Amino acid sequence: xxxxxxxxxxxxxxxxxxxxxxxxxxxxxxxxxxxxxxxxxxxxxxxxxxxxxxxxxxxxxxxxxxxxxxxxxxxxxxxxxxxxxxxxxxxxxxxxxxxxxxxxxxxxxxxxxxxxxxxxxxxxxxxxxxxxxxxxxxxxxxxxxxxxxxxxxxxxxxxxxxxxxxxxxxxxxxxxxxxxxxxxxxxxxxxxxxxxxxxxxxxxxxxxxxxxxxxxxxxxxxxxxxxxxxxxxxxxxxxxxxxxxxxxxxxxxxxxxxxxxxxxxxxxxxxxxxxxxxxxxxxxxxxxxxxxxxxxxxxxxxxxxxxxxxxxxxxxxxxxxxxxxxxxxxxxxxxxxxxxxxxxxxxxxxxxxxxxxxxxxxxxxxxxxxxxxxxxxxxxxxxxxxxxxxxxxxxxxxxxxx
Numbered sequence: 222x223x224x225x226x227x228x229x230x231x232x233x234x235x236x237x238x239x240x241x242x243x244x245x246x247x248x249x250x251x252x253x254x255x256x257x258x259x260x261x262x263x264x265x266x267x268x269x270x271x272x273x274x275x276x277x278x279x280x281x282x283x284x285x286x287x288x289x290x291x292x293x294x295x296x297x298x299x300x301x302x303x304x305x306x307x308x309x310x311x312x313x314x315x316x317x318x319x320x321x322x323x324x325x326x327x328x329x330x331x332x333x334x335x336x337x338x339x340x341x342x343x344x345x346x347x348x349x350x351x352x353x354x355x356x357x358x359x360x361x362x363x364x365x366x367x368x369x370x371x372x373x374x375x376x377x378x379x380x381x382x383x384x385x386x387x388x389x390x391x392x393x394x395x396x397x398x399x400x401x402x403x404x405x406x407x408x409x410x411x412x413x414x415x416x417x418x419x420x421x422x423x424x425x426x427x428x429x430x431x432x433x434x435x436x437x438x439x440x441x442x443x444x445x446x447x448x449x450x451x452x453x454x455x456x457x458x459x460x461x462x463x464x465x466x467x468x469x470x471x472x473x474x475x476x477x478x479x480x481x482x483x484x485x486x487x488x489x490x491x492x493x494x495x496x497x498x499x500x501x502x503x504x505x506x507x508x509x510x511x512x513x514x515x516x517x518x519x520x521x522x523x524x525x526x527x528x529x530x531x532x533x534x535x536x537x538x539x540x541x542x543x544x545x546x547x548x549x550x551x552x553x554x555x556x557x558x559x560x561x562x563x564x565x566x567x568x569x570x571x572x573x574x575x576x577x578x579x580x581x582x583x584x585x586x587x588x589x590x591x592x593x594x595x596x597x598x599x600x601x602x603x604x605x606x607x608x609x610x611x612x613x614x615x616x617x618x619x620x621x622x623x
Contacts, residue, residue: 248277253282254282257378289329323388387408398415399415412596414592449517451477472502475492476494511551513533551577
């Protein structure tokens with residue numbers, strides 16, 4: 222079904238951070254499970270800092286007891302790449318199953334609480350913001366037990382939302398799409414604000430005149446393939462399919478996966494390692510091929526580049542990819558036979574490409590830092606009662622938000 226374009230005015234605000242607001246001390250808690258959550262946190266911190274607010278970004282993995290955080294950080298890519306069936310099962314049982322207060326992930330949440338208490342004592346924040354679901358659970362537990370006297374805000378940075386993003390003691394939520402805002406609104410009585418995705422300034426659509434320019438050039442069309450900072454998913458499979466198609470040239474960003482880069486390069490495919498200037502690569506591409514609908518997909522939406530997700534990775538990857546497709550801002554391809562035909566369609570000038578690109582640009586109607594400060598003002602910078610979710614909010618999330 223064709224989804225309507227989302228007007229920017231439905232995104233809940235617009236302007237940049239109000240530098241005239243009273244300075245706030247903002248602690249952002251993220252996790253380096255890949256780099257997407259971390260980059261979002263750093264960008265929000267940068268915007269707040271530019272407006273005179275004091276920020277601190279902490280990696281939850283570093284706050285966990287002993288080596289448990291690093292163990293989790295290494296286990297995640299291994300499961301996704303080597304045992305996707307296992308990760309998918311864990312995702313369904315521990316992430317998607319109805320629960321109140323993340324009781325199914327109690328161990329990793331408890332492992333981080335002592336470190337979080339220490340950071341809170343040192344920094345004395347006015348608000349703590351989570352950009353990672355396990356951090357949301359740990360902070361919610363601290364809030365519930367009364368040892369965190371300031372508001373906790375969860376920033377749901379994904380297009381899909383699972384149970385672990387929610388905790389009954391969370392004081393407020395930020396999110397990146399009206400669909401996620403609607404899903405959260407059905408589950409919580411805490412305030413919810415929609416700010417659109419967070420991308421770096423190089424991708425900021427407000428810096429352009431709004432015109433959608435087809436990327437036409439002599440020679441083969443360019444498919445920019447990404448697989449997150451860890452180089453996960455079937456990116457090699459996609460690259461070989463595209464390389465074999467007349468009129469196409471794949472360019473693969475392998476992140477930190479040096480083995481993948483060497484393998485592709487030996488096959489004559491343009492393969493890059495870690496890239497700092499993704500905006501320049503996107504400016505020279507006709508379409509982005511992703512594996513999960515992560516941060517690079519959001520950057521492509523801001524850059525006006527069509528997005529195709531090929532065989533998304535298990536668990537959250539498929540959920541987020543399908544959520545993007547439901548918004549009409551991407552296409553999901555699960556069959557090898559259809560990858561190149563879909564790339565042909567979305568990369569050529571015409572209604573399909575223009576509609577997808579415009580829907581993506583429409584998401585960028587607000588600013589996370591400004592919406593965070595507005596949410597903090599809504600909360601009055603005072604502790605809210607633990608258990609701010611309505612008791613009737615128990616149960617599973619609506620299917621549209623999963």
